[in-house]
Amino acid sequence: MxxxxxxxxxxxxxxxxxxxxxxxxxxxxxxxxxxSFLGPSGCGKSTALRMIxxxxxxxxxTIGIEPxxxxxxxDLGFVFQEPTLMPWATAxxxxxxxxxxxxxxxxxxxxxxxxxxAEVGLSRFAGAWPRQLSGGMKxxxxxxxAMVTRPRILLMDEPFxxxxxMTRMKLNNDVLRLWAExxxxxxxxxHSVFESVYLSTRVLVMAARPGRVAxxxxxxxxxxxxxxxxxxxxxxxxxxxxxxxxxxxxxxxxIDH
Amino acid sequence: xxxxSTTDAAAGEAPVNREAEARARRERVLSWAMPAAxxxxxxxxxxWWVRAYDIPHYLIPAPSRILATLVADGPSLAGSxxxxxxxxxxxxxxxxxxxxxxxxxxxxxxxxEMSLFPxxxxxxxxxxxxxxxxxxxxxxxxxxxxxxxxxxxxxxxILSGTVVGLRSADHxxxxxxxxxxxxxxxxxxxxxxxxxxxxxxxxxxxxxGLSLIxxxxxxxVAGTTGRNTxxxxxxxxSSYRNEIPRMFAALVLVSALGIAIFALTAWASRRVLGHWxxxxxxxxx
Numbered sequence: 001m002x003x004x005x006x007x008x009x010x011x012x013x014x015x016x017x018x019x020x021x022x023x024x025x026x027x028x029x030x031x032x033x034x035x036s037f038l039g040p041s042g043c044g045k046s047t048a049l050r051m052i053x054x055x056x057x058x059x060x061x062t063i064g065i066e067p068x069x070x071x072x073x074x075d076l077g078f079v080f081q082e083p084t085l086m087p088w089a090t091a092x093x094x095x096x097x098x099x100x101x102x103x104x105x106x107x108x109x110x111x112x113x114x115x116x117x118a119e120v121g122l123s124r125f126a127g128a129w130p131r132q133l134s135g136g137m138k139x140x141x142x143x144x145x146a147m148v149t150r151p152r153i154l155l156m157d158e159p160f161x162x163x164x165x166m167t168r169m170k171l172n173n174d175v176l177r178l179w180a181e182x183x184x185x186x187x188x189x190x191h192s193v194f195e196s197v198y199l200s201t202r203v204l205v206m207a208a209r210p211g212r213v214a215x216x217x218x219x220x221x222x223x224x225x226x227x228x229x230x231x232x233x234x235x236x237x238x239x240x241x242x243x244x245x246x247x248x249x250x251x252x253x254x255i256d257h
Numbered sequence: 258x259x260x261x262s263t264t265d266a267a268a269g270e271a272p273v274n275r276e277a278e279a280r281a282r283r284e285r286v287l288s289w290a291m292p293a294a295x296x297x298x299x300x301x302x303x304x305w306w307v308r309a310y311d312i313p314h315y316l317i318p319a320p321s322r323i324l325a326t327l328v329a330d331g332p333s334l335a336g337s338x339x340x341x342x343x344x345x346x347x348x349x350x351x352x353x354x355x356x357x358x359x360x361x362x363x364x365x366x367x368x369x370e371m372s373l374f375p376x377x378x379x380x381x382x383x384x385x386x387x388x389x390x391x392x393x394x395x396x397x398x399x400x401x402x403x404x405x406x407x408x409x410x411x412x413x414x415i416l417s418g419t420v421v422g423l424r425s426a427d428h429x430x431x432x433x434x435x436x437x438x439x440x441x442x443x444x445x446x447x448x449x450x451x452x453x454x455x456x457x458x459x460x461x462x463x464x465x466g467l468s469l470i471x472x473x474x475x476x477x478v479a480g481t482t483g484r485n486t487x488x489x490x491x492x493x494x495s496s497y498r499n500e501i502p503r504m505f506a507a508l509v510l511v512s513a514l515g516i517a518i519f520a521l522t523a524w525a526s527r528r529v530l531g532h533w534x535x536x537x538x539x540x541x542x
Contacts, residue, residue, distance in 0.1 A: 055432050078436055084429040088451045088533045097447065101437045129533055 003066060004028035005185050006052060006153065011061035013047055013211075021047045023210035025061075031152075034179055034186045036196035036203045038246060044211020045189045046081075046157050052187065053078050053155050065153070074098060077146030079156040083138035085130040085145075091117065092126040095145045102149070116144040120174060136167035140174070147178060154179075156188045160195070169227070172198055176225065193246060197238045198225060205242065207249035215245040318502040323509060326502040334491060338510050341472055341487035344400070345518065348407030349468040352415050353461070355408070360419025364449070365441075370420070381413040385471060389478040399481055406478070407471030411464040418460025422453025455534045458526040465522040469515050488514075 006029040013022040022044040029035050037045035050056040052063055053076055065075070085094045095116050099109040117126055120140035130138055139159060146154060156175070160168040176199060179186050190196050196203045197219055205215040219242075221234050229235050300320050306312070307319040314322055327334065359377075363370035389406050396402035426448050434444050476489035488507045495503040530537040 050432075053436060055435060074437060076436065078433070080429045080432075082429060084427065084433060086430065086448070086451065088454070097433075098437045100447070101434070101439045101443050131533065131538070 005031040005033075005066050006187070007062075007064040008048070008052070009062045009064070011048070011051065011063060012059050013044070013051060013056065014059045020210040022051070023212050025211070025213055027204060027213055027216070029185060029187065031066075031185055032183060034176075034188065034199055034201045036200040037187065037189045037206055038191065038193065038196045038203050038242065039206030039211075039214075040191065040208050040246075040250065042211070043206040043208040045206050047211065048206075049155050049157050049187060049189050074102070074149040075152045077149065077151035077154045079139075079142050079146050079154070079159045081158045081161060083130070083135075083142040085138055085141055087130050089130075090126065091122060091128050091130070091133070091141045091144075094130070094141055095148050098145060098149050112148055113144075116148040117141075119147065119178065120144045135163055136171065139163065139171060143171075143174070143178070147182070150182070152183075152185060154184050154186045156186065158189050158191065161191070168195070169230075173226065175199065180224070193239055193243045197221075197235065197242055198230065203242050205245045205249060214249040217242055217245060315499055315501050318505055322502050323505045326506040327509065330503060330506060334488070334507060334510060337486060337488045337491045337507070338514065340485065341469075341476075341489070341511070342514065344403055344407060344472040344487060345469045345514070348404055348411055348471060349465055349518075351404070351408050352411035352464055352468060356412050356415025356460075356464075357419050357457070360416050361423065361445075363416075363420045364423035377413060377416055380409055385410050386474060386478055389475055393479055399479055403472065403475045403479060403481075403487075406475030407468050410471030410474075411468035414460040414463040414467065415457070418456045418463075419453060422456030423449045425456065426452035455530055455536060458522075458529060459536075462519065462522045462526060465518040466515060469511070469518055473511060 008025050008027050011022060011025045012020070015021055025044075025048060037048060039045050047056065051058050052065070055078075085091075086097070089097075092113055095113045096106070096109055099112065100106075114123065114126065117123055120143050122137065122140055122144065125133065125137065125141075130141070133141065142159070160171050163171065172195065175186070175188075178184060186199075188196070188199055200219050203215075203217045203219060204213050205217065206212065207214040219238055221229065221232075221238055304320050307314075307317060312319075318326075359373070363374070385406050388409070389402070392405050393399070393402045396405060430448055430452075431444075434448055439447070472487065473489045476487050477493065480493065481487075481490050488511050491507040492504050492511075495501070495507065527537050532538075
């Protein structure tokens with residue numbers, strides 16, 4: 001495999017008010033992996049993701065991303081917990097934003113924006129305003145925006161936490177499809193054991209106060225995964241394994257919930 | 258009774274409830290008809306009262322007499338109204354230019370804001386009536402002095418609206434612009450300016466009314482008389498001459514002007530924000 005695509009080496013993050021959000025986090029992610037950061041709130045999983053995206057500076061340690069072959073404007077796509085759409089712009093203009101900022105003209109960008117919207121099943125809604133879209137549809141626009149630059153790495157920060165179960169399952173399948181079709185490397189932050197097992201090749205279980213990696217678990221279940229997988233005994237077994245690892249971190253920290 | 262329809266466009270236009278549509282139409286008509294009816298009733302009552310009790314017109318003129326004065330003095334009053342309109346619009350335009358420019362500078366630089374904000378506050382809290390005599394002494398012409406007074410009153414809402422607005426952009430959207438390495442100009446154009454728009458439009462509505470108030474008050478303080486003056490001067494003149502109907506006529510014009518400015522700014526706000534901002538979206542019920 002050669003060198004990993006994303007590396008964190010003894011990364012530490014102090015926030016100004018004196019909280020140690022991430023302590024001594026070391027990990028490596030190879031190209032093509034789907035890794036979940038799983039943990040309770042306050043375990044620094046979102047902070048770690050934001051540092052990888054370059055949205056937060058590290059206090060100590062290093063984060064490395066292998067430089068790409070320069071085939072896209074941006075190697076990183078980011079999906080926030082909220083859809084984070086501009087309410088004054090149509091779905092098309094929201095998805096066009098990364099290309100517009102990169103200096104791509106509207107006419108040149110149009111086919112790529114249309115393709116990105118088509119990939120999330122929103123071709124008919126290019127002209128819709130965000131307020132006209134349901135929560136799930138807004139999230140799809142947000143994913144299309146992250147994908148429009150054809151990134152190698154997709155970072156997702158609890159993207160489906162606010163959605164209902166049915167919508168969440170559908171979007172899980174969509175993300176898996178995009179991951180497989182585009183050969184993406186995905187880091188997916190979640191607090192749901194079931195979601196992390198369903199999606200991932202590997203789950204990093206994180207512990208809180210201070211945030212750190214408590215367990216690194218490979219999810220060896222076969223691909224492709226679909227709704228049948230949710231009922232398989234194998235899925236239940238993997239969920240139990242991950243759940244136990246998560247529970248032991250909670251016991252260690254003796255946090256009351 | 259069905260609950261309010263959601264804004265789910267995916268479902269497309271559901272078959273519309275006819276009863277609800279009819280009710281909505283009725284409400285639209287009523288929203289115009291009711292205030293219009295009360296207004297007409299009030300004027301009718303006024304007319305009747307003045308006639309019934311023989312109130313002398315130099316105390317309170319009947320609406321019909323005010324209307325007659327408006328027609329008779331139309332040309333001279335129109336000239337004064339035009340003067341006030343020009344003064345108000347120029348003051349508002351300068352307030353927008355100055356407020357937005359300074360607001361943008363403030364929003365981009367905390368140190369500059371901290372250094373200059375006290376001046377803006379002093380300008381705001383000192384009553385314009387109190388500064389006006391000084392401005393009249395220093396300004397080149399009376400018109401310039403009046404303009405400065407009206408501008409001072411209208412300027413602050415625009416400034417504070419712009420500053421708050423430019424700072425109100427969603428934090429995740431800011432991160433997104435950072436992620437895509439947007440230039441400061443792109444950030445201003447595609448994120449900060451649209452985010453500021455609802456705040457700016459609200460401050461424009463306030464400033465529109467204030468610039469008219471500033472224009473009228475300044476003229477009162479200046480006590481300008483003569484040919485090239487505004488509606489406030491007509492009111493003062495008429496009061497000296499005991500021409501009460503003329504005072505009312507000029508007052509009606511000032512009110513009409515204020516209503517026109519409000520309607521114009523409200524319309525502009527709807528035009529600009531109508532398709533996306535909560536404050537201007539008409540909810541389907």
